Amino acid sequence: MTVDSKSPAVRRSAHGTHPGTERDHRDTAGLLLARLTVLPALLILPFLLTSFPLLVLGLFKPALVILLWIALSAVMVPFTWRRIPSLTGAPLFGTVDDGKAGPTPRWVLWTIIGITVVFGAFQAAYHSQFIIVMLDPASYMQFASWISQHGSLPIPQDAAAFGHATGVTYASAAFYQVGSNIVPQFMAGLPMLLSLGFWAGGARLAVFMGPLFGALAVLTFAGLVARLVGPRWAPLGALAIGITIPEQFVSRGTFSETLAQILFLGALSLWIDVQRTDRGAEDAGRWRSNWRTHWRSASHWLAFITGLLFGITLLVRIDGPNDSLLVLPYAGLLILRRQRQVIPLIVGMVIGTVYGTVDGAFLTLPYLKTNSQSVKYMVAAVVAVALATGAAVWWYRRRGAEFHFTAGPRLVKAATVLPFVVIVGFIIRPYVERNWHALEYAPLSLHWVYWYTGGPVILFAVIAASMVSRRCVKGEAPVWVLPLLTFAWTITEFLLRPAITPHQPWASRRLVPAVLPGLILLAVWLAAWLARRATVVRLVNVPKRWEKMPRGFVIACCALAIFLPAMMGNFGLGLKTGGPFGVMPYSDGLAFQRTYVGEIAMINRICKAIPANSSVLIADYTMNQQFAESIRGQCGIPVAGVQTVVPNANTAPGNNIAAATVLADVRAIQKAGRHPVVLAPTSAQLTPLGNGTVSYIFSANTSIDGHIIFGTPRNPVNQVFAAYSWEPAK
Incomplete structure (x- = not known):
């Protein structure tokens, strides 16, 4: 084995290479990769620019939305597309290693496309049908369901359909009652895009928008890695982020994080x-x-x-x-x-x-x-x-x-040391701030990152942040300044204050827009740096194809360190006692688990069970929170929840409803010329209503996301939904 005294980059500088990176204009693969990886953002942007004013004006209709989107895209996308440069020499631009870079191999382009397609297909196979409002994805779906059909906001309460009913509420989870209207929670960007799925094939197709956005986010991240680290390292970056639980978790439902990530x-x-x-x-x-x-x-x-x-x-x-x-x-x-x-x-x-x-x-x-x-x-x-x-x-x-800035040696040292100081602070934080529950387990935020990425990614990222910070301060890596600033800020701010309910995997969504991409990008950068340094080590007196084995060994070790912990956590890989050899492998991770399955069918059965010209009263607080907007938006039926409770009942508002209260509301609906239907999750809640018919609608088992506090989430938990109806005797 022999060790060269200087790396190839240094040798190029010594021979007086032109200071500007010479780009190979024949690099069609690099040019196509650079443009494809920003295409998702370039297509989403004109949609948001044209569609939001239409929603504000109450004109969010399929023909008009799609027409204006296509018109602006036809101008904006080509105008931007042809101004994006090739990836040739991108990671070397503006650095001391600046020099002529070879073209991007075609295998890089096809590998990234393959990873994107496989990720999207895998997520689609295990997608969630999250439309019953328990958490944010279903709220976005119901928001989209309404505007896709009606094209405007706010949502009318239809109070006239309930006559002079008293003690009812038109609000439900994530949908506020404001005056005579209902206002949905959350920002409108994602629901507008989900509307495309509703227009194309209803809720059954709209739920696949989550996997689509997830795949496009992985593709976009690959483009950022290619620009800052190198095209050959982009597949590792795409694979590393795609295998993590947070990226897969948000991509199987209709979360806003993947769209923000793009x-x-x-x-x-x-x-x-x-x-x-x-x-x-x-x-x-x-x-x-x-x-x-x-x-x-x-x-x-x-x-x-x-x-x-x-x-x-x-x-x-x-x-x-x-x-x-x-x-x-x-x-x-x-x-x-x-x-x-x-x-x-x-x-x-x-x-x-x-x-x-x-x-x-x-x-x-x-x-x-x-x-x-x-x-x-x-x-x-x-x-x-x-x-x-x-x-x-x-x-x-x-x-x-x-303005001229020259970093002094103290500033350079401070920039080099700061990442290590910050990470040490967060390591010792749980031992200093012991009131974890009162702080919503924020002191354990670094543990959250560790559960989903593993220790090597954190270590690699800290070392890389130190090295890149040093280069940025010295003016040797100008293209890294803004990415490093934004990622350093978002990662530190998350570790300091996650600002989310600390249930896993729910809390992992906060990692998706910037924290995970920043950590993995830096980790891959260090792997690339180590691989370049390993080129000075060569084997001698061996066949030529083995001379670069040390570099291959370094690359393999770094890739496994970045990829393997996240994969093992997601797939739940491990060993347990038993089997013919005393131990046997097992898998109990989230990778092959589906959640919220069958919810579309549940809502469809409720819609079919409600006669025409009906007004629905929900005589249960929890059921009203979960089902009210689904019935209003997807069934197109006026709905309200009964608020008045039995006096002195130790229950949430809406449980143990007094029969007299419900019957009074039923009579008000009848006087308004409509047919009353009362819903509850059990028949026992409807029996006290007396003269009428209690009908079974459905009872179904599904699984929902777990709510654990400590450790990597392994399995979802069971959930039972049921619905019964009561109609007055004719």
Whole structure:
């Protein structure tokens, strides 16, 4: 074995290679991969831009929505597509290793496409039919069900269908009663996209939108890895994130996190392309006098699309601005450096943020009020960072000096050490903050990451963050500055305050938009760095094909360290005693488990059991919370829940309903000229109503997500749903 004194990158620099990366224009695979990986974001963006105004105006109809979407996409997508550069030399751009890079192998492109397709198919095979409102995915589905049929918000209560009934509520879980209307919870971005599934094939097809968005998110992440680490490492990144429980968990249901992930990672990828297409002096002129030149510039147009993607994430997820918070001080740095791309970037962010703000202020305001504490903190943080950035820029520009930054040795050392200090702080935190329950188990947030990724990913990511931070501070990795800022912020903020009910796997959804991508991206970067360093080690006196075996060994070890712990946790792989050899393998993970199966059939049976011209009263609090909006939206039948309880009953409002109260509401419905139907989960709750017919609708077993506090979730839990109806005698 022999060891070269210098790495190949250093040897290239020593021979005076041109400082700019020479791109191979024949790299068709690299060009196609770069463009395909941002295509999901580029197709979703025009849909949101055109569809949301239609929803606000009450014109969210299939023909109009699809027509305007196609029209804007036909302009925006090709205009952006042809401005995206090839991936050739992308990870070397602007670094000391800058030099001529070879074309992207075609196997990389086909492998990533294969991983994306297999991931989507696997998720579709184990998809959830989550439409009974217990948690967020079903809320999004019912939101989408309503707007796909009616094209407008808010939802009318149809109080006239209940006459002068007293003691009833039209609200249910995730659907607020506001005046004479019902307002759905959550932002409108995901429900609008889910409407495409409802228009194409109803709820049975709409539930497959979750696996579709999950697959597109994996593809988008592969593009970011290809740009920052290298195309050959993109398949490992896609595989590593796709095998984790959080990514699969949210991709099997209709969560908003995968959609936010596409927009956020797509924005970061395009910003890297912005820097690689910067024409220097040609892009540095004043916008006021050279706006035509800037508008045609690839760099400026891509910056505008990047800003739109960052900003419009608020329309999908209320925490969107929090993930992109440090884009604001980064934009201030661009202003000081007189990089004109900052103007379209800020304009795009403002436009996108306005969309989300209008949604929150006019369509889903009760949701923002419910989360007012978190919203206030987020708005305060955004305003404070914006004002601080503006003040710093004004102060520095007033001095009239050209901005130049040279990191001193102390700052370089601080940037190098900081990631280790932060991770040590979170390691010892559970032993210092012992009131875990009162803090909603936030001190264990690092344990959550460990359960889903394993220790090697955390260790690799911390080391990589230290090394990349050092390079960024020294000005050796400019394309990494914004990704590192955003990922460092989102990861640290999550570890400090997860801000979610600490049940697993439910809480794992918070990892999906930025935390998991950031950790895996950094871990893969370190694996690539180690692989490059291993090229200095070669075997001698062996066949030529074995000379690079040390490098292959390093790559295999790093890949297994990144991939294997997450896979074992997801598939629940392990050994137990028994069998002919004393031990035998077993699997009890979530990978092959389906949840919420059969819920579409349950709702369909309720719809068929309710006669025409009926008004439905639900005489059970829990059933009303879960089924009211499904009956209203999917069955198209007015529904209300009975609120009055038996005096002194120690139950939730709506349980143990007094028969006289229900019968009074029944008479009110009859006077309004409609047929009353009373629903409950047991026949015993309906028997006291007296003269009438009690009918069995269904009783079905399914499985729902587990609610464990400690450890990697292994299995779902059983859940029984049942429904009985009572109708008065004719």
